[in-house]
Amino acid sequence: MFRLFDTAAGEIVEIVPMIPGQFSMYVCGPTVYDLAHLGHGRYALVFDILRRYLEWRGLKVRHVSNITDVDDKILERAEAENRSPAEVAAEFEEKWFSTMDRLGVLRPHYIPHATEYVENMIRFIDSLLKADVAYAGDDGIYFDVNKVADYGLLARQSPASLRAGARVAEKEFKRSAMDFVLWKLSETSAWSWESPWGPGRPGWHTECVVMSVDILGEEFDLHGGGLDLSFPHHENERVQAEAMHYKFSRHWVHNGFVMVGSEKMSKSLGNFTTLDELLESTDARAYRLLVLQSHYRSPLDVNAQTVSEASRALERLDSTHQRVIDSGIDLTSSRLNEEELERFRDVMDNDLDTATATARLFELRSRVNQLLDDALLEEAATTCATMEHLFGAIGLDLVGAKEADLPDDVKALLEQREAARNAKEYVRSDQLRKELAALGFLVEDTSVGQKVKRT
Template identity: 75%
Template sequence: MLRLFDTAVGDIVEIVPVTSGRFSMYVCGPTVYDLAHLGHGRYALVFDILRRYLQWRGLDVRHVSNITDVDDKILERAETENRSPWEVASEFEGKWFSTMAKLGVLEPHSIPHATDYVHKMIELIDSLVRTGVAYQGEDGIYFDVSEIEDYGLLARQSLDSLKAGARIAEKDFKRSPMDFVLWKFSGDSSWSWDSPWGPGRPGWHTECVVMSVDILGEEFDLHGGGLDLSFPHHENERAQAEAMHYSFSRHWVHNGFVMVGSEKMSKSLGNFTTLDDLLDHTDPRAYRLLVLQSHYRSPLEVNSQTIAEASRALARLDATYQRVIEAGGDLSGASFSDIELRRFIEAMDYDLDTPTAMARLFELRSLVNQSLDEGRLVEAVSLGATMAHLLGALGLVLREGGGEELPAGVVELLERRELARSERDFDLSDRLRNDILELGFSVEDTTSGPKVRKL
């Protein structure tokens, strides 16, 4: 039974899917106005690892993650660069997905775009206005948070204490400083949509309510994102869903920040390092390993030292894998170690304890080496196959040749092929294998994952 820390409860809880055997997750995606930074990489990896693990456990996972392609930040960049906001959004969306492919993050099953849902957002805002939960202010339509009894749940604070700590610039017309904008009147900006209240743009917090419910239904399993989204973004989503009487997300899961020199990683602190900077200089699997070695809720320190350590650890895993193969071990026919599978599941099921799972996998690596040293090949092969298989379940595919990098295009095709195989779409999987062949690489499927060789 999987347990996760639910921010709404403030504790680790049992996860019982809405529909047995299935799992529906909505993860807030990027606002496409700039390049992805390390924090984006972490949340994408954390939820990729969760998804892969659940799939590996046999659940039919539906993963939805949106693209916020309407936002003031997109408009600001477009105005500064004298371009259309559509062009800015499309450029950074393309860059986002190419970075995610490098990182080995599986594409979500659905990728809704905010701009495709503006009419549905208007419908929802209109219902909120009609039921008196939303009201018209000078510059837009606002949500009245006092209408929601437990507002502040995801911040783990009451409305009164939130009000006391409010730093939001006061607008006289607002009933409470915590009231948030649902629809912004566009003024003289040309980037706008027609609405019952005149031309304007949606605020940020409505899109995810509309898109998640449209795709996953009024009740789904998990809503996730980085910890910075828990309040106000997720709380404001929850407030709207509550006002609409949706059951909405059963659980709220958030990952910790990325720290660089002990400061929270964010653009506003001026320590903006793009994810591409990192991935261009490091095997992308090293960042996944670093993420796996810290608990998803803990802060993650990313600097040249922690990255170098992760790269060395990765090289050790690759080297052991290669050693088993060179010893003549046939990993594809090996039986896995039941006890190791059980240990892995035990760690992962308890709030996705990847540090414990990884520590055990490194011990397993030592056991593989020891078995090889002592000439016990059958045992080495079984343990080695188990190690590679479990790492593969977390999206970390071991390679022969000490971690020699595959071209990003091959990695991307390989990821898509693995997804196709997990969904039993063998026609697509065969077509992707041919595409990989055309790039000069062969793929052999083994129980420990695909084995790729340069031709």
């Protein structure tokens, strides 16, 4: 029985897939106007880990994550740099995926772009107007939150307390300060689409409803993102869907903030770090390990100390892996310890408790070293293979310590050479061996694959 904390329910609930054996999830993707930061990395890793775990559990997952490529921030950057918004969006989308690839985040199965859905959004907004839950304001079409009885559900606050906390409406025509824009009129901007209400752009909260329903249907299993999206973004998505009588997402799941020191990371605080900056000096797997070692709903402290602790822990895992390989153990043919697999599943089923699961895998690592000390090779093989299989299930691959130290271009050449050998292209493989030699690396072919030494 798999359970997760559902923000709408306010408690941990059992997750029963809508279609047995399948799982449909929509995770809000980035607005592509700048480089990905540590908080982006965390949510992308958390939902990557969730997806991988459900796949490991045997579910066929449909993972959708959008690209918001129409937004005021994109427009502002484009104007400041005298470029087109499309150019800015394309640049940062490419950078986003190259960073995600470095983090080992699996590509979503569907990556809808907001600009491809503008027609659908116009039709959707029109339906909201016809259903009398939206109205025309001076500068666009707005959703009337008073038409929804439980507005504020995902904020875990009553409509009355939200109203008390909301700023006084800055626009007099708004019926409630919390009413949000569905279509922004922009007659002067070059970046706009024609609509029955005049040229403009869709509001962010409308994008995700339209794209998720188009791809996954009017009901699906999970909608997720960082905690900062729960309100107002997800709540505003939810009420639009409810107004159209969609069943929409069965569960809402949010991961905690990234903290730098005791403060939430943000650009304005100046403690903002891009993922690329972090990955310049840190193995990308160390950031995944750091994310795994804390519960996904807890705040995650990212600072020099926690990053270096995670890097050292990763080195210990890699060196145990290397020690096992050096003992001549073939991990690929080792059997797995069923009891450990079950224990892992029980822990992970309990609200994706990667912190406890990872701690247990580190205990297995210590046991592997002890078993090697005692020359109990067969048991060491089973224990190590189980540990690596389970780390693999949550996206962390162990590599030999020596291999981990290799420069990227050498790793790339080694991969090409392995592919060439597998394809029996020996001329090509010899040529790659010479290229590696020129870089100062000697390659030997052994029964367990290529071995590399610095010359």
